[in-house]
Amino acid sequence: MSKLNYSLRQIRFLDECSEGKSLIHRINPIVKILVTLIYIICVVSLEGYEVNRLIPFFLYPVIIISLSDIPIAPLLKRTVISLPFILGIGFLNLLIERNLHGLLIFLSLLIKSILTVLSSLLLIATTGMDNIAKGLLALKVPKIFVLQLMMTYKYILIFTEELITSVNAYELRSSEGGISLKFAGNILGRFFLRVYDRAKNIYNSMILRGFNGEFNIGKKISFANKDIIFLILWIIYFVLIMFFDVVKFFELILGVVT
Amino acid sequence: MHMSDALISPLVGGSMIILTSAATNYSINKIKYEYDDKKIPLMGVMGAFVFAAQMINFTIPGTGSSGHLGGGLLLSIFLGPYAGFITMATILLIQALLFADGGLLAYGCNVLNLGFYSAFIAYPFIYKKIISKGYSKKNIFTASILSAIVSLQLGAFSVVLQTVLSGKTELPFTTFLLLMQPIHLAIGIVEGIITAFVVSYVYKVQPEILEDKEKEHNEKLNYKKILVSFILITALTGGILSWYASSYPDGLEWSILKTTGSEELEAKGAFHQYFGKLQEKVSIMPDYNFKNAKENSDGKIGTSTSGILGSSATLGVILLIGYAIKRFKKTNNV
Numbered sequence: 331m332s333k334l335n336y337s338l339r340q341i342r343f344l345d346e347c348s349e350g351k352s353l354i355h356r357i358n359p360i361v362k363i364l365v366t367l368i369y370i371i372c373v374v375s376l377e378g379y380e381v382n383r384l385i386p387f388f389l390y391p392v393i394i395i396s397l398s399d400i401p402i403a404p405l406l407k408r409t410v411i412s413l414p415f416i417l418g419i420g421f422l423n424l425l426i427e428r429n430l431h432g433l434l435i436f437l438s439l440l441i442k443s444i445l446t447v448l449s450s451l452l453l454i455a456t457t458g459m460d461n462i463a464k465g466l467l468a469l470k471v472p473k474i475f476v477l478q479l480m481m482t483y484k485y486i487l488i489f490t491e492e493l494i495t496s497v498n499a500y501e502l503r504s505s506e507g508g509i510s511l512k513f514a515g516n517i518l519g520r521f522f523l524r525v526y527d528r529a530k531n532i533y534n535s536m537i538l539r540g541f542n543g544e545f546n547i548g549k550k551i552s553f554a555n556k557d558i559i560f561l562i563l564w565i566i567y568f569v570l571i572m573f574f575d576v577v578k579f580f581e582l583i584l585g586v587v588t
Numbered sequence: 589m590h591m592s593d594a595l596i597s598p599l600v601g602g603s604m605i606i607l608t609s610a611a612t613n614y615s616i617n618k619i620k621y622e623y624d625d626k627k628i629p630l631m632g633v634m635g636a637f638v639f640a641a642q643m644i645n646f647t648i649p650g651t652g653s654s655g656h657l658g659g660g661l662l663l664s665i666f667l668g669p670y671a672g673f674i675t676m677a678t679i680l681l682i683q684a685l686l687f688a689d690g691g692l693l694a695y696g697c698n699v700l701n702l703g704f705y706s707a708f709i710a711y712p713f714i715y716k717k718i719i720s721k722g723y724s725k726k727n728i729f730t731a732s733i734l735s736a737i738v739s740l741q742l743g744a745f746s747v748v749l750q751t752v753l754s755g756k757t758e759l760p761f762t763t764f765l766l767l768m769q770p771i772h773l774a775i776g777i778v779e780g781i782i783t784a785f786v787v788s789y790v791y792k793v794q795p796e797i798l799e800d801k802e803k804e805h806n807e808k809l810n811y812k813k814i815l816v817s818f819i820l821i822t823a824l825t826g827g828i829l830s831w832y833a834s835s836y837p838d839g840l841e842w843s844i845l846k847t848t849g850s851e852e853l854e855a856k857g858a859f860h861q862y863f864g865k866l867q868e869k870v871s872i873m874p875d876y877n878f879k880n881a882k883e884n885s886d887g888k889i890g891t892s893t894s895g896i897l898g899s900s901a902t903l904g905v906i907l908l909i910g911y912a913i914k915r916f917k918k919t920n921n922v
Contacts, residue, residue, distance in 0.1 A: 333644075334644070337643060340687060366692065370593055370692055370693045374594065375598045381899070382898065385906075389906045392910035395910065396913040397917075408687070419757060422767070423758055426759065432758070435756070435757055439757070446592070446693070447592075450684065453685070454685045472616050474628070475612060478631050478675065479681060481631070481635070483636075484632075485632060485635075485636030486636045489636045490640045490643070493641070497644060508645065511781060511782070511785075514646050516789065517644070518644070518657070518782070519790050519793070521641070522666075522786060522790060525633050525634065525636075525637045526633075528633055529626075529629045529630040530626075532629040533628075533629045577899050577901075579898075584901055
């Protein structure tokens with residue numbers, strides 16, 4: 331139940347974020363998808379013990395957050411929620427390798443998770459699902475796949491709300507906490523039949539509005555100079571910090587100063 | 589059980605994305621071929637249905653624990669394997685984008701682990717075989733539970749394999765495997781029971797939905813092609829595996845030693861060398877790939893610990909830059 335409510339809030343939060351008008355919001359979605367992917371590839375290609383090399387990667391989320399005015403608390407909350415699995419793996423590794431190497435791997439898994447999760451959340455928060463769909467189409471992802479993605483996305487909100495009503499009704503009438511497994515069929519099966527009927531209605535209304543298997547996404551996305559600059563600057567930065575040890579550099583400066 | 593970016597290497601993540609895109613493309617062509625445009629809205633709403641249904645936790649009487657629906661099998665049952673697979677793939681993409689459940693680079697891994705096995709292994713080879721004997725409560729339950737167990741076991745095995753192949757942790761193959769498989773046996777049973785309850789409810793109330801599907805999906809699945817592609821995937825993974833095992837003297841090799849009695853897999857041929865060269869060429873930072881990991885690690889630990897001060901300084905500067913941008917934006921109203 332709380333998970334259903336939480337998901338609704340999360341989708342609405344990201345949807346609201348994506349309506350911003352900041353510089354980052356106005357960057358071409360294809361460019362943002364590419365930068366995010368390059369960023370993630372760079373982060374994960376670092377080895378387990380290279381914790382130092384991961385630190386400079388924090389610049390990317392910090393700059394995107396400050397330029398795009400995305401509220402930071404909900405983003406961090408979501409990032410923390412996604413951590414337990416990776417922390418479990420890191421902890422397991424620490425049990426097997428009870429030394430500094432194990433600790434470094436644990437730390438690097440933690441930092442890598444934070445960085446990759448933040449960057450993917452920032453992508454959607456500054457771009458929005460509609461623009462992601464346009465970007466995916468431009469990147470030659472098949473139309474049927476993108477159409478399916480968008481339909482699922484649109485109906486998630488509706489169905490989650492309906493399911494909350496069903497679960498609420500059950501819980502108000504039930505003396506025990508939670509829904510027993512033996513009622514899975516009654517709740518989900520009933521829900522499925524409603525959804526199945528709805529699909530027929532949706533199909534009919536799509537046909538009546540002239541659906542012919544095509545997927546129209548409205549205005550085409552265009553490239554501007556700022557998009558190219560955004561892409562190139564970030565690639566230069568990522569390549570730089572992959573080959574140049576920034577932390578070592580700061581260490582040397584600190585050494586000279588003290 | 590979603591695989592996250594932090595656990596995988598670009599090579600493993602990339603090859604999984606390529607493999608699953610091929611499966612997605614193949615499925616899309618299949619759907620286009622048997623073109624039924626009624627299926628498009630049905631796939632859309634079914635995706636949203638499974639997405640929402642996954643969030644309900646059902647308590648298991650007498651155990652104090654709970655479980656939820658995975659959905660891969662249910663989608664194949666109601667939509668057929670091809671449409672079911674695509675629908676699952678889109679659900680996983682939405683989860684990765686909106687909820688950071690599984691990373692973007694790990695997307696291919698997740699589509700394989702949570703989508704491919706249920707649609708193309710468990711559904712055609714187990715579920716359909718049992719259900720073809722006729723719909724009954726017993727058959728629905730046996731078919732669903734067995735299929736869910738098999739697809740989750742395969743999925744869990746893949747998680748272990750992908751993690752060990754990526755080499756980002758030092759977890760020994762067997763230890764990780766012994767931990768993952770039993771947990772996913774329990775998860776598989778619960779998933780199978782939930783799926784069976786839903787299917788048998790639908791069969792009781794509106795049997796024509798399932799019976800129509802039965803006719804529709806008959807003889808449309810090309811077993812030979814599936815088998816060939818599965819062998820191809822295995823060979824490809826095996827190729828990476830054997831190249832990896834001989835170049836990285838740890839973890840996996842240890843488990844290979846235990847299981848086969850010889851330290852290396854017999855794959856030192858041209859194929860193996862080719863992959864080795866290819867890796868050196870495509871690797872973003874050849875100096876930092878896991879080939880040298882072991883030799884470098886001792887020296888690196890030294891620099892890492894002394895680097896705490898440097899790291900804090902770097903992080904401080906980064907945060908200062910962020911703060912400066914915010915201040916600048918506020919004072920200049922941009």
